[in-house]
Amino acid sequence: MLEDPGGGAARREGGNFKAELWSSCRGWLKMKLHCEVEVVSRHLPALGMRNRGKGIRAVLSLCQQTPGSRPRPQAGGERGGPLPTCLVICTLRDKRGTRYEANSSSLKSFLSAVRLAHRGCNIEVPLSTFTPVKTSEFEKFKTKMVITSKKDYPLSKNFPYSLEHLQTSYCGLVRVDMRMLCLKNLRKLDLSHNHIKKLPATVGDLIHLQELNLSDNHLESFSVALCQSTLQKSLRSLDLSKNKIKALPVQFCQLRELTDLKLDDNELIRFPFKMGQLTNLRFLSAARNKLPFLPSEFQNLSLEYLDLFGNTFEQPKALPVIMLQTPLTLLESSARAMLYNRIPYGSHIIPFHLCQDLDTAKTCVCGRFCLSCFIQGTTTMNLHSVAHTVVLVDNMGGTEAPIISYFCSLACYVNSCDMLK
Numbered sequence: 001m002l003e004d005p006g007g008g009a010a011r012r013e014g015g016n017f018k019a020e021l022w023s024s025c026r027g028w029l030k031m032k033l034h035c036e037v038e039v040v041s042r043h044l045p046a047l048g049m050r051n052r053g054k055g056i057r058a059v060l061s062l063c064q065q066t067p068g069s070r071p072r073p074q075a076g077g078e079r080g081g082p083l084p085t086c087l088v089i090c091t092l093r094d095k096r097g098t099r100y101e102a103n104s105s106s107l108k109s110f111l112s113a114v115r116l117a118h119r120g121c122n123i124e125v126p127l128s129t130f131t132p133v134k135t136s137e138f139e140k141f142k143t144k145m146v147i148t149s150k151k152d153y154p155l156s157k158n159f160p161y162s163l164e165h166l167q168t169s170y171c172g173l174v175r176v177d178m179r180m181l182c183l184k185n186l187r188k189l190d191l192s193h194n195h196i197k198k199l200p201a202t203v204g205d206l207i208h209l210q211e212l213n214l215s216d217n218h219l220e221s222f223s224v225a226l227c228q229s230t231l232q233k234s235l236r237s238l239d240l241s242k243n244k245i246k247a248l249p250v251q252f253c254q255l256r257e258l259t260d261l262k263l264d265d266n267e268l269i270r271f272p273f274k275m276g277q278l279t280n281l282r283f284l285s286a287a288r289n290k291l292p293f294l295p296s297e298f299q300n301l302s303l304e305y306l307d308l309f310g311n312t313f314e315q316p317k318a319l320p321v322i323m324l325q326t327p328l329t330l331l332e333s334s335a336r337a338m339l340y341n342r343i344p345y346g347s348h349i350i351p352f353h354l355c356q357d358l359d360t361a362k363t364c365v366c367g368r369f370c371l372s373c374f375i376q377g378t379t380t381m382n383l384h385s386v387a388h389t390v391v392l393v394d395n396m397g398g399t400e401a402p403i404i405s406y407f408c409s410l411a412c413y414v415n416s417c418d419m420l421k
Contacts, residue, residue, distance in 0.1 A: 176196060
């Protein structure tokens with residue numbers, strides 16, 4: 001048994017070894033054994049994995065670096081000393097080999113044991129032994145688990161740490177099981193058809209999570225903490241359909257890796273007005289909600305599929321809502337300058353309520369920003385301008401929806417008045 005510091009071992013399978021001395025121009029002296037080698041990591045059972053249990057044709061080499069290939073010592077430094085020795089396992093796939101460093105004492109004991117075993121003598125030095133293992137350690141490396149009934153839900157044992165896909169549907173869960181949040185390899189989490197009312201912020205600690213299905217639960221919100229977590233970089237698909245969500249925070253648009261978003265059968269009264277920042281979004285479904293209009297940045301989306309059927313869209317208003325003030329207040333002027341020049345801000349610099357105001361600033365059609373001084377106008381847009389495939393918004397065959405726009409000044413409104421017919 002050849003053990004390495006990382007807990008691995010190389011096992012000799014069968015006999016008929018051929019030993020020979022072999023010199024290499026790369027500066028290594030090697031003794032090679034042509035054999036069947038099985039590399040065993042003793043960490044595998046702890047990870048819920050098992051070894052393949054099959055040897056592979058390999059060359060096991062005992063190597064020592066020649067003096068000529070060692071780095072030259074510094075002036076005044078010591079010369080000579082023991083040369084580093086290691087074991088190298090080379091296979092057809094890994095011709096350069098994997099090196100296992102060995103210290104002189106352990107290597108001497110190992111070679112002595114091999115010599116005694118070859119002669120058929122009793123071996124007095126301690127040898128490696130295998131301890132009994134549990135049956136569970138021989139189970140297949142489990143990456144997927146699907147539970148679709150309450151009686152099958154594990155209560156007395158943990159989920160396998162190796163899981164990448166976990167589905168627990170129709171289990172009557174009223175909260176997210178904290179044991180799930182320890183599964184750091186999770187890529188897909190399906191908690192649909194339960195009774196979950198709130199999501200813990202620690203869901204955002206699942207750094208590899210790409211798909212999250214929360215459909216048919218009792219959610220009333222999607223927290224800002226989740227929007228600002230590591231889900232920003234990993235989450236691709238989110239299903240929040242069949243819940244009780246009335247609005248999504250403006251920070252929701254920081255989940256910019258989203259490609260699929262399902263919001264059907266909620267109580268949405270508005271989209272985040274920075275919706276256009278979801279530049280990777282390709283599939284959007286928000287049927288049967290209470291949306292009266294769409295935000296102006298909705299026009300920046302580039303979708304493949306869009307479904308807004310069954311929303312309570314309002315007719316565009318003939319007159320705009322004017323909230324201009326001259327001259328601008330100090331707060332309005334400062335906020336516009338900060339946002340236009342992209343000056344960083346945070347609650348550690350300015351009061352928290354000012355951060356909220358800046359986060360919810362409106363975007364004028366000219367690209368500038370406005371806080372509470374603006375003109376608001378509505379018009380209609382054909383949804384085919386943002387999506388390749390559009391589901392009709394009503395039973396009358398319509399594909400148009402009202403859109404609300406903001407203008408930072410009277411000049412911007414006049415220049416865009418043709419759009420507001």
